[in-house]
Amino acid sequence: MVTGSHSPNDYQGIKLRQADGGIGSDEIYEELExxxxxxxxxxxGAIETCDFLxxxxxxxxxxxxxxxxxxxxxxxxxxxxxxSASRYFADLLRAMGVDVVEIHGVTDAETDETHPEPVEPWVxxxxxxxxxxxxxxxxxxxxxxxxxxxxxxxxxxxxAQKVLALVLAHLCVNRGMTGRVVxxxxxxxxxxxxxxxxxxxxxxxxxxxxxxxxEMLKGDVLLGGGAAGGIGFASHMxxxxxxxxxxxxxxxxxxxxxxxxxxxxxxxxxxxHYYYAxxxxxxxxxxxxxxxxxxxxxxxxxxxxxxxxxVSHMDGLRFEFADESWLLLRPSGTEPVVRVYAEAQTxxxxxxxxxxxxxxxxxxxx
Numbered sequence: 022m023v024t025g026s027h028s029p030n031d032y033q034g035i036k037l038r039q040a041d042g043g044i045g046s047d048e049i050y051e052e053l054e055x056x057x058x059x060x061x062x063x064x065x066g067a068i069e070t071c072d073f074l075x076x077x078x079x080x081x082x083x084x085x086x087x088x089x090x091x092x093x094x095x096x097x098x099x100x101x102x103x104x105s106a107s108r109y110f111a112d113l114l115r116a117m118g119v120d121v122v123e124i125h126g127v128t129d130a131e132t133d134e135t136h137p138e139p140v141e142p143w144v145x146x147x148x149x150x151x152x153x154x155x156x157x158x159x160x161x162x163x164x165x166x167x168x169x170x171x172x173x174x175x176x177x178x179x180x181a182q183k184v185l186a187l188v189l190a191h192l193c194v195n196r197g198m199t200g201r202v203v204x205x206x207x208x209x210x211x212x213x214x215x216x217x218x219x220x221x222x223x224x225x226x227x228x229x230x231x232x233x234x235x236e237m238l239k240g241d242v243l244l245g246g247g248a249a250g251g252i253g254f255a256s257h258m259x260x261x262x263x264x265x266x267x268x269x270x271x272x273x274x275x276x277x278x279x280x281x282x283x284x285x286x287x288x289x290x291x292x293x294h295y296y297y298a299x300x301x302x303x304x305x306x307x308x309x310x311x312x313x314x315x316x317x318x319x320x321x322x323x324x325x326x327x328x329x330x331x332v333s334h335m336d337g338l339r340f341e342f343a344d345e346s347w348l349l350l351r352p353s354g355t356e357p358v359v360r361v362y363a364e365a366q367t368x369x370x371x372x373x374x375x376x377x378x379x380x381x382x383x384x385x386x387x
Contacts, residue, residue, distance in 0.1 A: 024105070024165045025137070036165075042258035043234045078113050084257065085268045086275070091118030093275035096156045098172070099123045099267075100147040102137035104164035110264050119271060122154050137163050139170030139250055141178050152176040157274060158281035160267040167261040168250035171270065173282030181250030182209035182297055187284055188252065188266060189244050191273035193219040200243025200255070203236045205229070206336045207248040207299075207362045210345050214292045227336035228351060234259045248362075295345075296371045301358040302382040309359060312382065313352045324348060325370075325377040338381075348374040350382055 025032040037053065039045050099114065099121050101107045107126040114121045124146055125135065136143050139161040147159040151172045159172030171179040189212070192198045202216040203224045216223045221243065226232035230253070233245035237259035245253040251261030254269075274281060304312075316338045322328065325348075329340040337351025337360075346365035353360055359382040363374035 022165065026163065026165050026167075038260070042260045043237070044231050044260060046231065046235065074109060078109070081113065081265060081268060082116070084265060085117075085272045087117045089275045090268075090271050093271075093278070094118070094120070095158075095271055095274060096120040096154065097122075097271070098147055098150045098154055098156045098159040100125050100139075100144065100150075100159060100161045101166070102139065102143065102161065102164060103128060103132050103135055104137050104162060104166060106162050106166040106264060110162070110166070110267070113264075114271070117268075117271075122150065122156070124150050139163050139168055139181070144170055144172060144178055148172050148176040148178065158270065160270065162263040162267070163250070166263045168247075169252065169263045169266045170250060171281060173285060174280040175282050177282065179281060179285055180209075180297060181246075181252070182212055183285060183288065184250075184266065184270065185244070185246040185252050186212045186215040186288055186292070187273060188269045189215055189221070190219065190288065191269060191276065192243060193221065195273065195276045198243055201236070201241050203233045203242055203245040205233070205246065205248045206333070206339060207349050207351075207360075208246060209297050210295050210347070210364055211288070211292045211297075212246060215288070218291065225335075229354065230261060293345075293366065295364050295366055296368045297364040298362070298371055298375060300361045300375050300379055301353075301356075302361060302379050303358050304382070306357050308384070309352045309357060312359060312384075316350065316352075319381075321381070325373040346370060346374065348378050350378050 022036045023033055024036055025034065097119055099111050103125050111121045111123040144161050147161055151159040151174065157174055161170040169181050169184055171184050173179055189202060201224055202221045203226060204212055205226060205228045207228055213223060224236060228248045230247045230251055233247065233253060236242055237245060237255045242255040247261065252266045253259060253261045254265060257265060273284060277284060317334045319338055320332055324340050327342055330343045331341045333339040337349060339347060339349040341347045344366065349362040351360055361375055361378035361382060363371050363378060365371040365374060
């Protein structure tokens with residue numbers, strides 16, 4: 022795929038996928054790199070035009086209870102953020118009997134100002150439109166449709182972490198499905214607690230969907246969730262699918278007879294209320310490499326005035342505290358930034374932890 026994914030539209034990259042739809046392993050990419058000549062060659066392969074969409078959407082149609090969705094008379098706002106799912110997914114929802122209002126579906130003068138990542142502030146227009154339309158929910162995808170965000174009927178942003186927990190509960194409670202849940206090191210307390218309460222075996226892996234992909238190949242995986250909003254259904258394919266995730270949210274609302282906000286309230290009533298956020302600290306590459314070397318041996322006794330109850334060096338540096346709040350620092354593998362994640366039961370404590378993590382990233386280990 023030639024795609025900028027969730028990056029601005031002036032950025033393009035190449036993603037490779039295997040026949041099973043999965044991301045593949047590092048060994049596969051290393052083998053491909055060895056096979057590619059270092060200098061361009063004049064040879065060009067044949068170009069073939071194929072229709073992948075019809076088969077793909079036909080398949081999605083079989084994966085959800087379309088009768089229940091149609092009977093619920095749902096109204097949603099769909100925001101593809103000018104991405105690859107523009108127009109196509111709204112049409113699929115309409116075929117299932119959903120009343121859909123699409124925004125950011127046609128390229129216009131604002132396209133260049135939009136960052137196609139389904140998080141705030143880029144979902145602000147969707148929040149306003151949900152209120153204006155009186156919709157049950159807003160569904161948001163990133164540029165290439167593999168990541169999600171959502172908006173409830175009150176115009177409040179619902180993070181991908183909560184979406185994952187809601188979909189997991191729907192699969193287990195309403196569909197009676199079972200299996201392992203594989204999450205990244207940066208996953209929310211809410212998703213972890215949901216998996217445990219539902220009796221699912223939980224596996225925590227380093228950040229990156231390739232680790233979840235590896236677990237899916239082993240079998241017995243129900244759901245996998247990445248740090249940046251990608252959710253994968255092992256029974257579908259070993260890769261993220263933001264469109265199927267949106268359909269599962271619609272099915273959950275239809276089955277439970279609730280708009281999205283009420284589903285979130287039920288979830289938080291069971292798991293508690295937590296505030297999750299990420300900050301990116303942009304640094305020179307040499308500083309990031311130095312930090313990458315230092316982090317495995319770093320173990321500060323106090324963070325933001327609090328003593329950690331446990332410390333993990335699985336992927337960067339993660340601190341956990343007695344009240345279930347946590348802080349994670351990890352140098353990005355794709356950008357010159359250090360990603361700092363934190364979650365706590367109050368916004369104030371979360372932001373204190375984020376500030377402490379950013380200070381460590383900048384070299385303040387005191």
